[in-house]
Amino acid sequence: MVKIKDRRFEPYIHESKVLERVSLLAKNIERDYRGKEPLLLAVLNGSFMFISDLAKSINIPIEVSFIKISSYQATRSSGEIKKLVGLDRVLKGRDVIIVEDIVDTGKSMAYILEMVQEQEPASVEIASLLLKPASLEQQIKIKYLGFEIPDAFVVGYGLDYDGLGRNLNHIYQLKS
Ligand SMILES: O=P(O)(O)OC[C@H]1O[C@H](OP(=O)(O)OP(=O)(O)O)[C@H](O)[C@@H]1O
Numbered sequence: 001m002v003k004i005k006d007r008r009f010e011p012y013i014h015e016s017k018v019l020e021r022v023s024l025l026a027k028n029i030e031r032d033y034r035g036k037e038p039l040l041l042a043v044l045n046g047s048f049m050f051i052s053d054l055a056k057s058i059n060i061p062i063e064v065s066f067i068k069i070s071s072y073q074a075t076r077s078s079g080e081i082k083k084l085v086g087l088d089r090v091l092k093g094r095d096v097i098i099v100e101d102i103v104d105t106g107k108s109m110a111y112i113l114e115m116v117q118e119q120e121p122a123s124v125e126i127a128s129l130l131l132k133p134a135s136l137e138q139q140i141k142i143k144y145l146g147f148e149i150p151d152a153f154v155v156g157y158g159l160d161y162d163g164l165g166r167n168l169n170h171i172y173q174l175k176s
């Protein structure tokens, strides 16, 4: 059990399970993009651990770049998405893989997809470590998915509660 500010979190997905799954996703990306040079577009802050482990396990040429958006305050989506760091690469004609730590309501991903599609990439797919199907408010197809999880707030492996908990190596779930 870990305590972050006013909340208690219990162990949920062990780091070894996360890493096993991430390396499988990397192998799938490798297989699907052989002969290409995909651009992995990671969404800060939450995806920093996932993109690091994912990128290290992909043994074909890839480019890695970052965008930064924010919508969550503590455990709730504010509904308002702020773009804090935008695209610094031309995406036209590129094979883009958007890399997220979690798709929850799907609002952030819908916003990012629109931003990416505007630039007319050759293809766009999504890699997300976590998905909360019960919270999803938009139709979003995730080709490279780590785990489907129930609708409970999680922290660790990049995910935060009010800015804290990102450095935890396992994933923890809010204790009800
Ligand atoms: O599907 P949604 O309900 O939109 O939630 C998912 C988004 O929320 C988190 O980001 P957050 O805004 O907390 O910023 P962070 O990555 O800096 O933690 C997460 O990294 C996703 O980007």
Ligand code: HPA
Pocket (backbone or CB within 6 Å): 072, 102, 104, 152, 153, 154, 155, 159, 160, 161
């Ligand atoms: O469950 C979550 N944990 C941390 N950040 C998040 N952003 C959306 N959902 C979550």
